[in-house]
Amino acid sequence: MRTMAIVRRVFKQMLRDKRTLALMFLAPLLIMTLMYFLFQNNTTQVASLGVHHVDQSVVNVIDTKNVTIHHYDSSQARKMIKQHDLDGYLTQKNGQLTITYSNSNPTNTSLIKASLQSGLVKLKMKRLVTVTKKQRAALESQQAALKKLTAAQTQATVTKLKTAIAQAQARGDQATAEKLQKHLKQATATTSSSTQSAKATSYTTKSHYIYGSSDSTFFESFLPAFLGFFVFFFVFLISGVSLLNERTTGTLSRLLATPIRRSEIIMGYLIGYGGFAIIQTVLTVVFTITVFKIHLVGSIWLVFLTNLLLALVALTLGIFISTFATSEFQMIQFIPLIVVPQIFFAGLVPVDGMASWLQAIAHIMPLYYGANALTAVVTKGAGLGDIGVNLLILVGFMVVLTMLNIVGMKRYRKV
């Protein structure tokens, strides 16, 4: 009953604070939209490469859709890169290609590197093909000459044998005649052996995608993690600051001068702000699915459930952290300390590849579990059984923090 009084109060306060409401509900949509457009067309990145005195055949193969070629009349790479704002400069001296990278943008450097490498491989292949063709022609002419020679030889043997057979027959020597006949057959058989050339198989690829499609973008793979992050971030901030306000204005102390239980206050907060977190989650998820046509493989209810748990962890964490802040400004200072590091462990960088001590840190970050579960549900269609452990760990975080909060309020009232 008293809990519901707190819940009603939280709702009334939030609904009157239009700016906070807008921040909570519209800011995630705005950022998502921005991210959608930013990460959507990440394949059209183009690097500019200056070339000087390079064989046209080389230039032709490097000239891909990711690299634009500019021709210059100077061999001073450093100067030309600076002068024309190039990403790389390629020069040639006899057979030696020299490339200088600006490297101010590592992505462009690797684009050029990749184009150059694949171009050179292509060139080598081409050369190899022409060489083989020539060799084959030579081989074929040799074969023809050989054939002619053997044909002539066979012909000679055949006529020789034939006359020998005729002579043997004329002599009445049947046995010798048969032997010679056999020789004759062998001689003619060798000529009929055909030259069979091996036919090379040419490979084509056909792609199948287990998760997503060929249209999957960077945005789509990180979207689930960001869904979790937004809920976490805003709920953390809003609940932390509002409880801090209660402390600084004295209303918390005033509340505790009534027979309310400390746990009733915390539960009121959990339900009140949890409600707004649900609305925020539903809004963000529905928005991304309908507007950006994001392919959701798993159950949308699991997405809501995971986000709700994340929100409750953020809520209890925000309330807990606000104990250590004496003003809103100090509360903001906890964002780079508590919230921002979480995003690094949310799947943007694969945790499996991290150093072991970093992996240990990842495992104390609530967002690591939440984002992993969300990613599994959204992209792989994981079920409750697959993400159950993650959800339980989130519940664990929530329970521990709630207990700490209830105990922490003893500062204001001893019972």
Add this chain to the structure above:
Amino acid sequence: MATDYVIAKQVSKHFGHQQVLNQIDLTLPAGMIYGLIGPSGAGKTTLIKSILGMEVVDSGTVKVMDTVMPNRAVMAQVGYMAQSDALYETLTARENLTLFGQLLSVPKIKLAQMIDYAAGLVDLTSQLDKRVSGYSGGMKRRLSLAIALIQDPQLLILDEPTVGIDPELRQQIWTELNKLKDTGKSMLVTTHVMDEAERCDYLMLIRHGIALAEGTPAALKQQYAVDTIEQVFLKAGRMQDANDGNR
């Protein structure tokens, strides 16, 4: 003989090295306005919080309504007005009153009636549906008082109730407090306005956590042979300093 609402015995409390309360005895019977006077930092608010059960005392006992404090359930029988206006500014006065009424388990049917009564008492009836953020300092103080009255408690603990309230309204509030007293309610009031001290039935002077003197205003004036409570206060303070110096 009416019962004693508050009985505090030998209450001591310290924060760090500072002794905030030093063996205070306080008995508040039914139907009395008990004044706590003393300079800022004397320990008045700490004493009040100890009586409410929000602070745990180092030694001594506090009983409210025959129950040893701290006790959560007894808090419902005490109307409390804090020194600072602890109000939800984005809510209206009515919503603030409703919230605290609910927290104090005022029955739903009675709540609207109590809100009207409490608001009428502090002259806020016409402003009830205005948000508190638009209130003046005096209005906030009055609303805090109304909240203390919302559950119609037998015991009121008022920490500086009339700060920032204009003289006319202050007069009005004291009249109301006296009316409440006549119905058998008791009030524990802190103040450092000396003319208010004169209106109390019984006074305790606290300075540096020590109860310097106590008695009815008339008895105190007689004891210190002065004309006003202010002079009692000053004289008692000087005597305390002299004693400290001798030690």
